[in-house]
Amino acid sequence: MIDRDRFPVDPWRLVEKSFDVDDAGVTETLFAVGNGYLGLRGNHPEGRFAHEHGTFINGFHETFPIRHAEQAYGFAEVGQTIVNAPDAKVMRVYVDDEPLSLDVADVREYERVLDFRDGVLRRHILWMTPSGKEVRIEFERLVSFEEKHLSVMSVEVTVLNADAPVTISCQMINRQDGEDVYGGMAPTRRAKAAFDPRKAERIHERVLQPQEYWQDDTRAALSYRVTESGMSLAVISDHLVETGNEYSARSLIEPDIAKNVFRVQAKAGVPVKVTKLVSYHTSRGVPARELIDRCRRTLDRALGEGVDAIRARQRAWLDGFWERSDVRIGGHDDLQQATRWCLFQLAQAAARADGQGVPAKGMTGSGYSGHYFWDTEIYVLPFLAYTTPLWARNALRMRYLMLPAARRRAFQLNEAGALFPWRTINGEEASAYYAAGTAQYHINADVSFALAKYVRATGDDEFLHREGVDIAVETARLWATLGFWRSSDGVADANEAGEGEVFHIHGVTGPDEYTTVVNDNLFTNVMARFNLRFAARTVREMAELDGEVYRQMVDRLALEPGEPEAWDRAAEAMHIPFSPSLGIHPQDHVFLEREVWDLENTPADKRPLLLHFHPLVIYRYQVLKQADVVLALFLQGNHFSPEDKLADFEYYDPLTTGDSTLSAVVQSILAAEVGYQDLALDYFRQSIFVDLADLHHNASDGVHVASAGGVWTALVSGFGGMRDHFGELSFDPRLPAAWPSLEFTLHWHGTPLTVTVTRDELHVKAGEGDPVGFSVRGVGYVVGAGEEVVVALDGQGPVIPGRPTLRTLGEARREDGSLLSASVPTVTSTIPIIVADSETAAHD
Numbered sequence: 001m002i003d004r005d006r007f008p009v010d011p012w013r014l015v016e017k018s019f020d021v022d023d024a025g026v027t028e029t030l031f032a033v034g035n036g037y038l039g040l041r042g043n044h045p046e047g048r049f050a051h052e053h054g055t056f057i058n059g060f061h062e063t064f065p066i067r068h069a070e071q072a073y074g075f076a077e078v079g080q081t082i083v084n085a086p087d088a089k090v091m092r093v094y095v096d097d098e099p100l101s102l103d104v105a106d107v108r109e110y111e112r113v114l115d116f117r118d119g120v121l122r123r124h125i126l127w128m129t130p131s132g133k134e135v136r137i138e139f140e141r142l143v144s145f146e147e148k149h150l151s152v153m154s155v156e157v158t159v160l161n162a163d164a165p166v167t168i169s170c171q172m173i174n175r176q177d178g179e180d181v182y183g184g185m186a187p188t189r190r191a192k193a194a195f196d197p198r199k200a201e202r203i204h205e206r207v208l209q210p211q212e213y214w215q216d217d218t219r220a221a222l223s224y225r226v227t228e229s230g231m232s233l234a235v236i237s238d239h240l241v242e243t244g245n246e247y248s249a250r251s252l253i254e255p256d257i258a259k260n261v262f263r264v265q266a267k268a269g270v271p272v273k274v275t276k277l278v279s280y281h282t283s284r285g286v287p288a289r290e291l292i293d294r295c296r297r298t299l300d301r302a303l304g305e306g307v308d309a310i311r312a313r314q315r316a317w318l319d320g321f322w323e324r325s326d327v328r329i330g331g332h333d334d335l336q337q338a339t340r341w342c343l344f345q346l347a348q349a350a351a352r353a354d355g356q357g358v359p360a361k362g363m364t365g366s367g368y369s370g371h372y373f374w375d376t377e378i379y380v381l382p383f384l385a386y387t388t389p390l391w392a393r394n395a396l397r398m399r400y401l402m403l404p405a406a407r408r409r410a411f412q413l414n415e416a417g418a419l420f421p422w423r424t425i426n427g428e429e430a431s432a433y434y435a436a437g438t439a440q441y442h443i444n445a446d447v448s449f450a451l452a453k454y455v456r457a458t459g460d461d462e463f464l465h466r467e468g469v470d471i472a473v474e475t476a477r478l479w480a481t482l483g484f485w486r487s488s489d490g491v492a493d494a495n496e497a498g499e500g501e502v503f504h505i506h507g508v509t510g511p512d513e514y515t516t517v518v519n520d521n522l523f524t525n526v527m528a529r530f531n532l533r534f535a536a537r538t539v540r541e542m543a544e545l546d547g548e549v550y551r552q553m554v555d556r557l558a559l560e561p562g563e564p565e566a567w568d569r570a571a572e573a574m575h576i577p578f579s580p581s582l583g584i585h586p587q588d589h590v591f592l593e594r595e596v597w598d599l600e601n602t603p604a605d606k607r608p609l610l611l612h613f614h615p616l617v618i619y620r621y622q623v624l625k626q627a628d629v630v631l632a633l634f635l636q637g638n639h640f641s642p643e644d645k646l647a648d649f650e651y652y653d654p655l656t657t658g659d660s661t662l663s664a665v666v667q668s669i670l671a672a673e674v675g676y677q678d679l680a681l682d683y684f685r686q687s688i689f690v691d692l693a694d695l696h697h698n699a700s701d702g703v704h705v706a707s708a709g710g711v712w713t714a715l716v717s718g719f720g721g722m723r724d725h726f727g728e729l730s731f732d733p734r735l736p737a738a739w740p741s742l743e744f745t746l747h748w749h750g751t752p753l754t755v756t757v758t759r760d761e762l763h764v765k766a767g768e769g770d771p772v773g774f775s776v777r778g779v780g781y782v783v784g785a786g787e788e789v790v791v792a793l794d795g796q797g798p799v800i801p802g803r804p805t806l807r808t809l810g811e812a813r814r815e816d817g818s819l820l821s822a823s824v825p826t827v828t829s830t831i832p833i834i835v836a837d838s839e840t841a842a843h844d
Contacts, residue, residue, distance in 0.1 A: 001685075001693045011336045014692075016112040019102050025051030025700025029691065030341075031114050032364040032703070033121050033141060036352035036391075037148040038280055039363020040089055042114075042121065045139055045155060047090040049103055051700050053175045055085040056363040058356040060282045061370060061425045062207050063228045066432045074412050076432055080425040082359070082370025083176055083207055086222050086235050088278040090171040091155045093137060095129050095164050100137065108134075116344045117322070118315045119145065134160040144310060145317045148352035149279050149298045152310055156273040159266050166245075166264040168274045172222055172237055174256035176207050208233070210255035211288035218249065220258035221295070223288035229426075233282045234291035238299050240307070243272035277302050321347055323745075324752070325387040327715050330741035338688040339715065342708035346383055349705045350391050357398045357425075358705060365702020371423040371430060372398070374443040375662065375706030377450035378635070383712040385450075385457045386746045392454045393463055399447050400467045402427040403474060410478055413438070417477025420447055435516040435615075439509035441482060444475040445527035449635065452534050456727040459749040465549050469538050473557050476535035476567050479505070479528045483570060503573040510587065511662070512628035514609065514618045518588035520575050523632040530636060532571040536564040581815050584651045585644065587629050592814050597623035598822035599657060600806060606827065608659035608696075617825050624652065626660035630670050634717075637673075638725035646674040650804040653679075661690050665710030669718035672734035675798035681736045682803075684714050716744050720757055721797075729774040731764075733757045734797050748772050751785070762791045 006017050014030060028051055031042025041054035066079045093100045109126035123139040141153040157166050208224035211232070215221070218241075223234040239260050241247060247264040264272045279298035281291040302310060325343055329335050349362030357372030358380050376395060384392035399420065405427035406418035413419060421429035422437040431437025451471055455464045464472075483505045505528060510521035539559065542550040553559065577586040586592050606612045609623070629652055633645050640648075649670050658664055668683035690707050691699040716722050719742055721732035735742055735757050743756045751769025755762070762776055765788040773782045776791045783789045812820045 001689055001695075007692075009333045009337055011333050012116050012340065014114040014116075014337070014341055017110065019107065019110050019112075021049050021103050023694075024049060026691075026694050027112075028052065028054065029364050029699050029702055031112060031121055032348070032362075033114070033119065033143045033151075034348040034363040035143045035145045035148055036348065036350050036358075036363070037354065037356070038143050038151060038352075039348065040141065040143060040151060041364060042112075043087075043089055044102060044123070045089060045091040045141075045153070046100055046102065047087070047092060047171070047173075048101055052365060053084070053087050053089075053173075054365055055087050055089065055175075056082055056366070056370065057085050057233070057280060057282050058353055058359065058363060058370075059284075059425060060085060060226075060231060060233060061229055062203060062226050062231075063426075064203055066430075068432065074438075075434065076429040076438070078428060078430070079432065080229075080369065080371070080428070080430045081203065082366055082425070083226060083231075084366070085176070085233060085280060085282075086172050086174050086208075086224075088151070088172045088235060088237050088276070089141070089153065090169075090173060091139070091153065091274065091276060092167075092169040092171070093135075093155065093157055094167040094169070095127075095133060095135050095157075095159060096131055097165070097167070098129055098131070100125075100127055100135075106130075116340050117318055118311065119143070119318055119344075120311070120314070133162050133164050136160055142311070142314060143348075144314060145347070145351055146313045147298065147302065147310070148354065149281055149295070150302055150310070151278045151280075152275065152302070152307060153278070154273060154275040154307075156271050157264075157266070158271040159268060161268060163265070163267050166266040166272055168262045168264070168272070170237070170239060170260045170262075170274065170276050172220060172235060172258040172278075174208055174222070174224070178256065212292055213253055213255055213258070215251045215253045215258065215260075218251075218260055219299070220251065220253060220260060221292055222255075222258055223292055225288060229284075231282060231284050232286060232288045232291055233280065234288050234295050235278065235280050236292065236295035236299055237276055237278045238303065240275040240277075240303075241272070242275070244270045245272055247272065275307055277307075318347075321351075321388070324747070325383075325745065327712065328741075328743040329715075330739060330743075332739065335685075335688065338692055339711060341692060342688060342711040343383075345703045345705060345708045346380065346712070349703070349708075350380065350384060350395065351388075353391070353394060353398075355394050355397050355401065358395055360705060361702025362705045365700070367698065367701030368423070369425075369430070371425055373423055373706075374440070374446040375709075377443075377446045378631075379662065379665070379706035379713065380709035381450040382453060382717075383709050385454045386716075386748075389454065389458045389460070389747065392450075392458075393460065396447075396451055396454060396463075396468065396471075399451075400471060403470060407474065410474075415478050416481040417479075418444070418471075418474035419478055420444055420475075436509055436513040439507065439517050440511070441478070441505075441508045442510060442521075442524045442527050444478055445524070445531040448472050448475050448531040448534055449527060452530075453724065456724055457748060461545075464538060465542055465546065465553070469542065469553055470557060472531070472535040472538050473553075473559065473563075476532050477563070479532055480563075480566060480570060482508075483528070483574075485573070501573055502575045503570045504575050510628045511631055512587065512624045512626055513660070514621075514623055514625040514657070515587060515591065515628075516615075516619060518590065520577050520589045521628070522577050522585050522587055523628050525574050525576060526632045526636050526639065529571045529574040532567040532574075536567040536571075539564045579815060582651065582812055583647050585629055585640075585648055587624075587652075591622060592820075594620060594622045596806065596809070596820055596822040597621040597655065598806060598824045599623065599654065601822075602824050603827075607657065609657060610659060613825065621825070622655055624656040624663075626658070626663035627652070627656060627666040627670075630656075631666045634666055634669050634673075637723065642674070645670065649674050649676070650808060653804045654806045654808070658686070661687075661696055661704040661707040662710065664690070665707060665714045665718075668714045672718045673721075673732075673797070675800035676803060677734060677736065677796070677799055678801065679803045680718060680734065681738075684711075684718070687711050687714060715742065716746070720744060720755060722746070722755075729772065731755070731762060731774065731776045732797065733762060733793065735759060737796075748774075753783070757793075759796070760793055762793055764789045764791075 211223040218239040252259040279295040360368040410419040506519040510523040672680035752767035
């Protein structure tokens with residue numbers, strides 16, 4: 001899976017032992033550094049042969065008109081895409097005027113390391129120049145978590161065996177609107193030109209309009225206004241030179257490039273070190289000149305503090321992060337390394353988002369155009385809520401701030417309340433394909449679910465009552481008008497009680513994008529039911545607890561007295577599809593009427609399906625891009641019996657392609673719960689190595705942040721067995737047979753809990769805070785501050801060998817009596833084509 005000679009196992013570091021230009025895109029992603037606001041791809045400082053010279057700032061985007069081949073009312077009209085900010089990573093080294101270029105250099109020693117403990121990217125090189133000079137080059141780069149607008153990088157050059165002229169050329173380049181003369185792409189980037197909807201849009205007009213630019217001694221400034229979105233950006237770099245050698249400095253400034261060049265007469269063994277401090281500031285309305293002033297202040301403060309102090313604060317910040325967030329897997333350093341890399345990516349994606357969203361790729365690449373999706377709420381926010389609640393609150397405030405745009409979108413689609421966009425940066429819907437985009441109404445319930453999870457984990461009723469309730473109410477209002485009532489005609493069309501009128505939701509798409517615009521998608525209905533109940537309960541609790549805050553909310557939202565009762569009534573009557581003949585929950589009203597796609601016999605070169613089959617081909621089949629019903633079984637597991645979960649998992653698992661990186665983590669969790677424990681571990685390994693081993697062949701576009709968040713959930717909820725249904729903390733562990741132990745930390749209402757699972761026991765130790773109640777397999781316990789509760793475990797749950805296959809369908813029949821059978825769609829390239837022979841053709 002991973003070349004361990006090149007990438008050896010190290011529990012706290014990602015280490016690369018040799019350079020390879022052919023996978024530059026992947027390693028640029030793996031070695032990226034960021035803080036949630038600013039992200040720098042792991043480009044080498046020489047600035048050559050990059051898959052993508054990436055410098056990304058959360059929310060910094062351009063807009064463009066979406067050109068539909070055939071327009072219709074309500075289609076998204078304005079697209080958004082992340083903008084590549086000016087690249088300040090370039091620090092080129094010349095010895096005897098010979099440039100270091102890794103693709104041709106005689107490199108005797110090479111090591112690149114990303115250390116999760118201090119957040120520093122380091123690279124060591126021993127270079128033999130064509131003239132025989134041995135040159136040691138040490139490079140470092142960090143993006144500060146404490147100072148979100150600051151990056152610090154340095155290069156130290158030592159000619160070991162001779163005197164030689166050394167030049168270090170530090171540059172800032174606007175790569176969004178053009179490359180420098182050395183900006184050629186890596187071979188992997190040049191080779192890939194095929195269609196892929198997961199990649200970012202390309203804008204061919206000029207995006208960054210130059211504003212103020214200047215140089216002052218070793219300090220250089222560039223600033224821009226984005227052409228259509230109107231956003232502004234400023235970047236300033238400053239340089240410190242440390243050497244016992246004589247040197248001189250030169251500079252150049254143009255609208256799209258700034259150079260600070262240091263020429264050194266290096267003596268043998270006497271190093272020269274250049275440290276570059278860079279500050280970025282952006283805004284949606286502030287002039288570039290003011291942003292330049294902010295950059296100045298950031299750099300003045302950093303220089304006053306000193307680089308050593310900045311590094312020390314970075315280490316202290318990460319010490320705190322790991323104390324809150326680390327998950328320890330006993331006896332498996334390879335999994336430990338991968339786990340910590342994933343958790344570190346979550347910090348880099350969310351820590352300083354500070355009210356922006358968490359993009360699907362963080363700030364590590366331009367994949368998915370820098371958009372925010374529902375992935376954040378379902379896959380990332382649980383980690384944030386249970387380890388660093390402030391980050392979760394900030395992510396939820398982003399949704400609160402998007403409510404005005406969400407209200408406009410709901411009105412445009414003839415609904416009440418608010419409808420959050422499926423993909424966005426600025427709050428407006430940016431998906432040009434409504435069937436797999438806007439139709440995913442479930443995002444409303446996902447946001448409310450995340451809000452409820454945060455409040456349950458933290459007890460932050462103040463946020464809920466002041467801002468969160470607006471999300472809950474407005475999303476519930478949408479379900480109340482989107483759904484409709486129909487009289488029950490029997491069990492097949494009944495509510496939970498199997499009687500009375502039934503509430504349906506039609507014309508929606510669930511998480512599975514291989515099945516679109518359907519009626520009564522189970523995931524959507526189950527999550528909408530939760531959303532409606534949560535909103536009604538929140539409103540009633542506010543009325544009981546704080547009359548003044550409640551009255552303010554009623555006035556602000558124009559809440560009618562009968563609305564909460566109407567939401568409760570719709571929730572109780574929500575249609576939950578079920579097939580008595582198959583004993584499973586259909587994914588939607590007609591899902592079982594489709595033919596079954598035989599994934600086991602689908603050629604590997606036809607995966608992922610979305611790149612090889614027209615959507616209409618895929619839509620005709622029972623085949624899933626990602627877990628849909630199975631995700632509902634996890635998120636709302638308290639509403640399904642163990643028998644339901646097993647039957648549903650066994651039916652849907654063989655139909656799930658895993659073409660989405662969001663799928664394997666959920667399949668791992670449910671597999672562990674229902675008893676497929678070896679399969680759970682297999683899915684977990686797919687999740688944890690999805691980027692590190694480039695399993696989906698698109699890690700070059702950026703980190704799969706939601707999958708990284710799902711890794712934490714798979715560990716804590718899958719193998720640790722943690723659930724928080726009804727706001728009650730519970731555990732039912734499923735420790736893999738080959739793992740001696742699993743340890744993680746949770747924060748429940750401000751009290752840190754260290755949970756350790758072994759084969760025979762579960763330990764819960766509480767830090768400072770209020771006592772915490774929890775249950776283990778139905779038995780209640782309470783742990784106080786400084787105390788430890790030890791619970792004996794009788795095994796690790798049921799064990800079912802192997803994995804479900806289509807063969808388990810056997811003689812299964814649909815409700816109409818027809819037999820279920822599996823097949824593979826005809827691949828057009830295999831259809832024989834009759835060609836006239838040459839003699840006949842000559843006469844035609």
